Amino acid sequence: MTLGFILIISAALFCIGLFGVLSRRNMIVILFSIELMFNAAHLNLIAFWRFGENPLAISGLMFVLFSLAISGAEAAIGLALILRLYRHYKSVETQSITELKG
Amino acid sequence: MPELSVQLLIFMFLGTVVLACAIYAVILVDLIRAGYALIFSLATLGGIYIVLGNDFLGAVQILLYTGAIAVLVLFVVMLTRKSVDGMGRAEKKQDWIWGGVLSGGLFLLLFIGINKHKDFASGLPPIVPQSDLTLQAFGMAFTEEYFVPLQIMGVLLTAAFIGAALIARPEKKGDESGKDMGAGS
Numbered sequence: 058m059t060l061g062f063i064l065i066i067s068a069a070l071f072c073i074g075l076f077g078v079l080s081r082r083n084m085i086v087i088l089f090s091i092e093l094m095f096n097a098a099h100l101n102l103i104a105f106w107r108f109g110e111n112p113l114a115i116s117g118l119m120f121v122l123f124s125l126a127i128s129g130a131e132a133a134i135g136l137a138l139i140l141r142l143y144r145h146y147k148s149v150e151t152q153s154i155t156e157l158k159g
Numbered sequence: 160m161p162e163l164s165v166q167l168l169i170f171m172f173l174g175t176v177v178l179a180c181a182i183y184a185v186i187l188v189d190l191i192r193a194g195y196a197l198i199f200s201l202a203t204l205g206g207i208y209i210v211l212g213n214d215f216l217g218a219v220q221i222l223l224y225t226g227a228i229a230v231l232v233l234f235v236v237m238l239t240r241k242s243v244d245g246m247g248r249a250e251k252k253q254d255w256i257w258g259g260v261l262s263g264g265l266f267l268l269l270f271i272g273i274n275k276h277k278d279f280a281s282g283l284p285p286i287v288p289q290s291d292l293t294l295q296a297f298g299m300a301f302t303e304e305y306f307v308p309l310q311i312m313g314v315l316l317t318a319a320f321i322g323a324a325l326i327a328r329p330e331k332k333g334d335e336s337g338k339d340m341g342a343g344s
Contacts (some may be wrong), residue, residue, distance in 0.1 A: 061279035063211075065270060066174045070181055070204075072266035077185035080258025082250050085236060089184050089197045092228070096204055099220075107211050115300050119308075121216055125223060126312050130319035132228055136235045137323035143239040144330055 063104040071097035084142070084149045088135045095128040170210050176203045190236045198229045215297060 070093055077090030099121050106117025143149050180200030187193040205220035273279055301309050 059280050061273045061276070062170075063207075064273045064279060066178065066207075068266055068269035068273065069178055072262040072269070073178065073181045073185055075265060076258045076262035078258075079261055080250060080254045081185065082254065083190070085190055085232075085239070086185065086193060089193060089232075092197065092201070093181050093184070096201055100204065100207065103208055103211055103213060103216065107213070115296060118213060118216060118297075119300065119305055122219065123308065123312055125216075125219065126316060129223060129227065130316055132231060133323040134319055134326070136231050137327035140235055140238060140327045141330075149239050 060104060060108040064101065067097045067100040067104065070094075070100065082151045084139050084151055085136075087151070088132070088139065091135070092128065092132060095124075095131070099124060099128075166210060170207065173203055173206045173210065176200070177207065190240075191233065194229075194232045194236050197232070198224055201228075215294060 074090040074093035074097065077093070078087050081087055081090070102117060102121050102124070106114075106121075109117065139149060142154060146153055148154075177200050180196045180203065184193045184197035184200060187196065201224040202221045205217040205224070207217075208220055209217035
C-alpha cells in the first residue's frame with residue numbers, strides 16, 4: 058500500500074463528485090456530490106497525516122475533525138435551503154429556479 | 160510481508176466499494192436509493208480510515224454519516240419527493256458528456272501527476288500510531304491545545320443549525336413578496 062494508491066482513490070472520489078455537480082440537475086444530488094468531494098479531501102488529509110513526517114502528531118487529525126464539523130454544518134444548511142426552495146418553487150431541479158436570471 | 164498484503168487487499172476492497180457506491184449515488188434517478196448509496200459509500204470510507212490506523216476518526220465518520228447525515232438526507236428526500244416522482248431525468252445528453260469529459264480529464268491529470276511523483280510511491284511507514292493516539296490524547300488536546308478552536312467550532316455549529324432551522328421553517332402567507340412570481344416560472 059503506497060501513498061499514491063490512496064491519493065488515486067481520493068482523486069477518483071473527487072472526480073465522481075465533480076461529475077455529479079457538473080452533470081446532474083437535481084439539487085439534492087448536487088449536495089450529495091459536494092459531500093463526496095468533501096470526503097475526498099478528508100481522505101487526502103488523513104493519508105498525508107499517516108504517511109507524513111510525524112504520524113504521532115495529533116494536528117493532522119484535528120484538521121480532519123474540524124473539517125468534518127464544517128461539512129456537517131454545510132450539509133444541514135444546504136438541505137434546509139433545498140427544503141425552502143422546494144416549498145417556494147415546488148421543484149428541486151436547478152433549471153426551474155430562474156428568478157435571478159438576467 | 161503477509162500482513163501488509165492482507166492490509167492492501169482489505170484496502171482495495173473498501174476502495175472499490177466506496178467508489179462503486181459513490182458512482183451509484185451520483186447517477187441513480189431514485190433519490191432514496193442514491194441517498195442510501197451515498198451513506199454506504201461514506202461509512203465505508205470510515206473503514207478506510209480505520210485501516211489507515213485511525214480508529215477514532217473512522218468511528219466519528221461512521222457515526223456522523225450513518226446517524227446524522229443519513230436522517231437529514233432521507234428526510235429531505237422524502238419531503239421533496241412529490242416533485243421527483245414520475246419526472247424521469249431532467250438531464251440532457253450533453254450534460255452527461257460535458258460532465259464526463261471535464262471530470263474524466265481532471266482525473267487523468269491527477270492520475271498522471273500522482274504516478275510521476277516519486278515521494279508518493281513510498282510504502283506505509285512502519286510505526287503504528289494508534290498506540291499513542293488514544294481517546295485520552297484527543298481529550299487532552301481538546302482541553303488544552305485546541306480549546307479555543309473547539310469553542311469557536313461550537314459557536315459556528317450553533318449558528319449554522321439555528322440558521323438552518325430558520326431557513327427551513329414554513330413560509331407564512333404574504334411573507335414573501337415574490338412568491339406568486341416565482342411559483343409559476
